[in-house]
Amino acid sequence: MKDRAIYLDMELCVGCGACAVACMDQNDIYPEKDQPAFRRIYRVEQGEFPDASIQYISVACMHCEDSPCLVGCPTGAITKDECTGAVIVNKELCIGCHSCALACPFGGPRYDQDEKMHKCNLCTDRVEAGLEPACVRVCPMGALTFESANKVQGMKESKFVGNMVKRFGHRLAYMHFGGVGFSEK
């Protein structure tokens, strides 16, 4: 379980925000009470209409293997969940010093009305119970997945091979990628 993480396929993300809402439903987050969302959607635009590239990215805590926030926390409020590998905050120990926010390269940590750090917990309880995180469960495009690194790399490879096949035809695929197994979707 520990090696699984949430992956975003940026080719599939359309910025609909279902993940952010499902997360708020799961975690009882109410923006009107100044409770920041765990998951946020960004739109990145490059170029000009009609040839602009518009990319959507759904971002939350990355649950880094080597978490700078955890190292930076002076009270030991941030720990790694043994079962899931999730980076977890113990609000009782959090003193709201923002050290974690300074350390995090992704801007993950936010603070609630009590000045306690507030971020994605990888739906640890759901994961322990054998369920997917709420954001993954809802995603209408299948852009978010909860998989092991190897599985995701395999999926990426399949997609790449699939694209090559589409582009150059089957002959090339057999010649060069004959050994790679990829499933017909």
Place this chain on the structure above:
Amino acid sequence: MKDVKKLSRERMLVSGTGIEIRKSICTICDPQTQCGLDLHVKDGKIVKVEGSKEHPYSVGTLCSKGAATRQYIYSEDRLKTPLKRTGPRGSGKFEPISWDEALDTIAVKFNEIKLQNGPESVIFFSGYTKYFRPYLKRLAHSFGSPNYLTESSTCHRATAMAQKLTFGQPGGPDLKNTRCLLVWSANPFYTNPGNARAILKGRERGMKLIVVDPRETPTTALADIHLPVRPGTDGALALSMANVIIHEKLYDRDFVGNHSYGFEDYSEYVQHFTPEKGEELTGVPADKITQAARMYASIKPAAIMPSASPVVHHTNGVQNYRAVFDLIGLTGNYDIIGGNFVVPASFLHAPGLILTREHEFIQTRPWSEMAPRVGADRFPVWVDVLDEEAQAMHLPFQIRSGEPYPLKALIGFGMNYRMWPDSKGLLESVEKLDFFVNVDIFMTDTCKSADIVLPACTSVERSELRCYPMGYIIFTQPAIPPLYESRSDVEIIYELAGRLGLDDPLLKAGYEASVDWILAPSGISVAELKKYPGGMFVPNPIKLPEKKYLKAGFKTPSGRMEFKSKVLERYAGRPGFEALPVYTPPKHSKESTPELAQDYPFILNTGSRLPMFVHTRTYRLSWTNSLRPNHPAADINPADAARLGIQQDEAVRISTPKDAIVVKANLTQMVQPGVVHMYHGHSEADVNMLFEGDYLDPLSGYPGFKSALCRIEKV
């Protein structure tokens, strides 16, 4: 850490939590989607909402609107009891009354008006959602009123009009089998995730994709060819494509020769629309038009995916869409697998691969036995080809004129006055009625003007029948009882029918008996449906052959597909009613009104979808609002903004000769330069106020919401 764990455990279906799953569907939006819901219920309360994995349309997923279901259901703005107005109209001053008092008051008033002015003076209006529409229409007609009006007067009916004028019967895109999909101004990634997934699957199997859209969207991003049309010029684009197809002899000679009417005149008219002319009129480069025409016409089968309303939200909308739909006939893609395949609707405009008696149920007496519908004189083609309802856009005009007969009372179900152009004017007209009732889930601005307000419940608190195109059917059961004193719209309709003393056997027999009656030809009963709370596949799906017109002909006056409409030939000489799909620029545009365009140089395009909103239905929810924190905001191209010195989130005034609103600027390349896009229905910035009430397509009566002229300036 403990509290986090405790909290989320309460949201999960694991042993020991006491949670049980109840099935329902989401009807926050209603474009034939209705995703399946797994409602996690604990102690009578919904604690978490997930998509139903076994639902064949939504396969376990939800969009941002559906994911917000829990906040929608438990909103503090829910109406709790029936209300009677105590202050002046619009003041929002009400006192609670009992259901008996409310329904008796309405019944007495309606029957009084019926006696004094005739039943046609009472209007029955349906906004969102749509599940109760068959029963409401039956109520109206059994009462004797032809005036069943709906939100479809600005939604899908005009598209249906264009399809009916061309083919007699629409054919939907066969997404599963098509090899080339031409999406005409739709973006299912925001509105219909099932269709979006079908497009992704199509791409995986090598399907070509052409997308016509004035915006850049996730759909255009996937396209082989994106045709970024200037709003309101779709007809010119379609005629240009036809020009290429005819000129290069890529058209289907068999279909055109043996099954169409008016091809010669059409072909001659199309000669004017060379790709270069097309570029001039639409802003789409000529070579892209040529490429798209060749791709669409040379790959078989190819299908066109229309949208419900964007193309018909122009003053030239129906003619534009006729020109688009002509391409289906021109290329012989009508009613073939992988093309625009004709599947008759089973219920509520959705094909369900079963036969029903919906039409017989809703039309309890023929139109000829009732007074003319609202708008019948002004929009005669509406009456010629559309069987469902009256044209609601004419409502304020008839209230004001009292011609051909006075209108006295209105009961709305989910009516939102901001749907109309000149929305303020519409509300003032409605306030002139003797009696106005609105049924809604929430205390809306429209409710504030009503004499009586009735609280309706949400989809998860009631029963409704829905069909799905893959031959799936569901009759939902309430996951929780209606909150407060709210009731289902259908219950209100049947209660009212009783108190009105209508001699209507099915309205007397009740809701479920009516559903059984409607479903009788399918062999499916309510009792059986109740055994499958999450829905079921229909036992004997009807099998449909290709090219049904070979036997049955086309349901048009000529019995053929009509490039030149025989219905419209009757109106020769009337502007906008041309029998050929003649292209006229939008009523307010650089081409039609150059002087106006000098003062108002931007094209105002309203209502194109954003992923978190469907009309105003999720505006009150902080979860969906948080996804667009700067709303109400107008989308403006960064190049235009730079020229006008406007920065992101700065206040801008959007004005037309009619009125002005102030909103924030949202800079994005989604919108083309020269166009301002504004989402509709905001209480604090209602963009529909900027339109004149008669800014309508003369053919359909549809407002030109997607191309008017406006000015923007920094405040």
